[in-house]
Amino acid sequence: MDYELVIVGGGMTGLALAALLADSGLRIAVLENRPSPQSFRAGEPFAARVSALSPASCRLLQQAGAWEGILARRACAYESMVVWDGTGAGEVRFDAAEMGEPALGYIVENRIVQLALLDVLAQKTAVELLFSAPMQGFVIRNGQVCVELEGNRVLGCQLLVGADGADSQARSRAGLDWKQDDPGQKGLVGTVVTTEPHRQTAWQRFMPDGPLAFLPLPDAHACSMVWTLPSDVADACLGRSRASLCDLIAAGLDQRLGAVVSVDALGAFPLQSAYAPSCVAERLALIGDAAHVVHPLAGQGVNLGFRDVAVLADAVRHAPDPGASGVLRRYARSRKGDNLLTLQAMDGFRLLFGNRSPLLTPLRNSGMQWVERLPWLKQRLARQAMGV
Ligand SMILES: Cc1cc2nc3c(=O)[nH]c(=O)nc-3n(C[C@H](O)[C@H](O)[C@H](O)COP(=O)(O)OP(=O)(O)OC[C@H]3O[C@@H](n4cnc5c(N)ncnc54)[C@H](O)[C@@H]3O)c2cc1C
Structure with a gap:
């Protein structure tokens, strides 16, 4: 036997699992399709793909030894989050201070999470990293x-x-099996620069076509945008002139951060909602997006994946045979509830906010007003999203 574990996929979840288990005595290989990523240069342009990491995910990355490497490159703590209904008057504001936490989470470029994890793994003899090595x-x-x-x-x-x-x-x-729902939407992503500073706040406006989110970046006037749109509309946005796209985005956000002066690293990613009813098979376990893909509207995708990583690492760390069916059954049982609940919650939000029915507008608005007026409910929702 060459290894106890082979991890196929060197994305954020695969590398995090390898880093968490690097000192466990298990021999591990990580196979990654792509070549080794280019190292970070101070001041390089922000990448299009970023994640809002919950405090629970930040702690997992700390445990894996990667958190220092993330902060040493760049990350933005966000202290508040404002969510509002684009078709009504409902608005909710979450503040870390109200929660007794220093931050609601961190916005980090996916590439930086990967680079920090690769730094950790470069020091570990038990883990072999194979780049440009697709599993056949x-x-x-x-x-x-x-x-x-x-x-x-x-x-x-x-x-x-x-x-x-x-x-x-x-x-x-x-x-x-893979149960898939294709809502026919794409996420229009890019780095936007606004005339007003973001004030360490994540901004999200819900509209019938989908939410528009601005996630704060380490530069006070730069945000990472994720705008959920029907696929054809997102594709058409890629062909617009930059000036008209900037105006459209600023209007989309109700001018809350003033005018949009530039948009870079523009791209459109297909969005889906999907899950594997069983995330294990004989001598196989799935983690992260391989097991479930959730709509990015609440920024839960990789946070859910990191929860798979934590549970699988615990399940295999001391197991005499990490691929034994009992170990995998325990992993699958522990993850099923959380994964399904998160998927259903995201789909529920998408249907509630994506519905143009005039009956639902007052319901959404009064729901948001209730949340805003009931601190215990607000705290509960925020703590659930933060994984604390
Ligand atoms: C627009 C958008 C915005 C998002 N925003 C957020 C957010 O704010 N917060 C959040 O938590 N989540 C967010 N997500 C979701 C998040 O990006 C994903 O959940 C996360 O990237 C999944 O990580 P992963 O490691 O499981 O998979 P991936 O990132 O897909 O990595 C899989 C890796 O496997 C490799 N691979 C594939 N096939 C093979 C093979 N045969 N052999 C070897 N290697 C292979 C690939 O090259 C890749 O590197 C967002 C998603 C989108 C689309």
Whole structure:
């Protein structure tokens, strides 16, 4: 047996699992399709893909040894969050101070999370990182997984972890079911610069087509934008002149941060809501987007993935055979409730806010006003989202 674990996918969740287990005595290989990422240069432009990390995710990255490396590059703590209904008067404001917390979370570029985790792994002899090494397939033979790479190379392991994202080959080759809802939407993402400073606040306006979110970046006037739009509208935005797109975005946010003076790193990503009813198979466990993809409206995707990472790391750390069916059953049982609840909550929000029915507008507004007026309810919602 070459390894106890082979992790396919060197995204945020795959690398976090490897880093958490790097000193456990398990031998681990991480396979990543893409070449090794370029190192960080101070002042480089902000990347389009960022995540709002909950305090629970920040703690997990600290445990993995990567948090210092993230802060040393760049991250933005956000202290408040303002959510409002674009078709009515409902508005809710969450403040870290009210929660007795220093921050509601951190906005970090995905690439920076990966680079900090790679720094940790570079120091660990138990973990082998293979870049430009796509998994071609796998078979289970004599109680071990034989993972096939290009050039007829085969790696043997006790447990294969599928951290290979929404189009997971690990999942499809294992024949695991994938329940998918394609809402026909794309997330228009980009880095926007506004005339007013963001004040360490995450801004989110709900509109019938989908929410528009501005996530604060380390530069006081720069935010990462995620705007959920029908796919054709998002694609059309990519073809607009920058000046007219800036005006459209500023109007979309009700001019809360003044005018938008520039938008860079523009892109459009298909959005979906999907999950694997079973996240385990014989000698295989799925984590992160390979197991579930949630709508980004509440920024829960990778936070949910990091919760998979924490539970799987605990389940395999001291197991004599990390791929044993009892270990995997325990992992699947512990994650099922949380994953399903989060998926359903995101779909519920999407339907409630994405509905143009005049009957639902007063319901949304009074719901938001209730939340705003009931501090215990507001705290409860915020603590759930923060994972504390
Ligand atoms: C527009 C948008 C905004 C978002 N905002 C947030 C947010 O604010 N907060 C939040 O928590 N989440 C957010 N998310 C979700 C978050 O980005 C994902 O949940 C997260 O990136 C998933 O990480 P992962 O490691 O599971 O998968 P991925 O990031 O998809 O990584 C999978 C890796 O596997 C590799 N791979 C694939 N196939 C193979 C193979 N055969 N062999 C080897 N390697 C392979 C890929 O190259 C990739 O590096 C957002 C998503 C979108 C689309």
